[in-house]
Amino acid sequence: MKKIFQLYYLFFTGMALFLLTCNKPEIPENPFDNYNPVQDTVKFIFKDPDSTSIAGLYQYIFKPTCANAGCHDGTFNPDFRTIESSYNTLVFRKAIKQDGKYFVRVKPFAPEESVILARLNNIVSPQMPIQIEPDSDWGKNKSRYISLIEQWIKSGAPSVDGTIAKEGIPQAQLLGCFATYRDTGIIERRPLNGSFVLDSTKDTIDIFVAFKHDGQDPRSFGINEIRFSPDPHHYDSTQIVMNFEVLQTPFRQIGLYGDTVNYSHKIQLLSKNLFQQQKQVYFRAYVNDQQNQNFELPSDKALFSMKKYMSFERY
Secondary structure (H helix, E strand, O other): OHHHHHHHHHHHHHHHHHHHHHOOOOOOOOOOOOOOOOOOHHHOOOOOOOOOOHHHHHHHHHHHHHOOOOOOOOOOOOOOOOHHHHHHOOEOOEOOOOOOOOOEOEOOOOHHHEHHHHHHOOOOOOOOOOOOOOOOOHHHHHHHHHHHHHHHHHOOOOOOOOOOOEOOEOOOEEEEEEEEOOOOOEOOEEOOOOEEEEOOOOOEEEEEEEEEOOOOOHHHOOOEEEEEEOOOOOOOOOOEEEEOEEEEEEEEEEOOOOOEEEEEEEEEEEHHHOOOOOOEEEEEEEEOOOOOOOEEEOOOOOOHHHHHHOEEEEO
């Protein structure tokens, strides 16, 4: 009898498991499962950057002249291995070499108070650069290069997204942006760090944006807007304005600088609402944090490459 009971138990248990398996709902396809980005965003390349921008200074001066082995290759700060590390270890960063007048490496709008220029001009010793690679053109272009750094500082030492730092006041930074066709596939960029290229046969678009903030969680921003304009340099309230959806569980995806970041802001829209006669539309994010109102990313001072990074083209 006991053996018969065991057989019945095994039979009905097996049937229950079979039915559960048959009725299991299909899991929606994740558009990122098979996404293998070919862009090396760690080496985000800005095409012909302005020589007086942080991207230009990095490409023409800091990387070839200063990021040599055993020096500013991460061994000592400032760290000139990437554009991001160059900016983050220069602006308002306390200098090791101080003489009572110079306290930070770069002070926006104040080249006369920036240690980097004092070191380059041998006002504070030892003079930089301490060592130069054999193929460096620093000796030939020294005066011009120092002038370019000075011009960048005079203009506020803006970051690639146009942000001008304020001492002791954390600000939002743009960490990345990607877009999909209604959660079914990544919208590719052309070139790799250029505009999103839209298929005119598809209409519903999801845009995801990642922010960084040293003082608060980006999900707690007070205002979360996105504005669209056919003009990369002109945005106002007459343009298309929409509100972001704030994702309490952000997407984890590759960001602008190659690391994995939290995409906490999303918006869904129809491309037909964006395009009239024009073939390209630009967009910017606007956020409020605890100390900055209507903060714009990228701003007017951003490199054009960054403005193009935040745009759509239709074919």
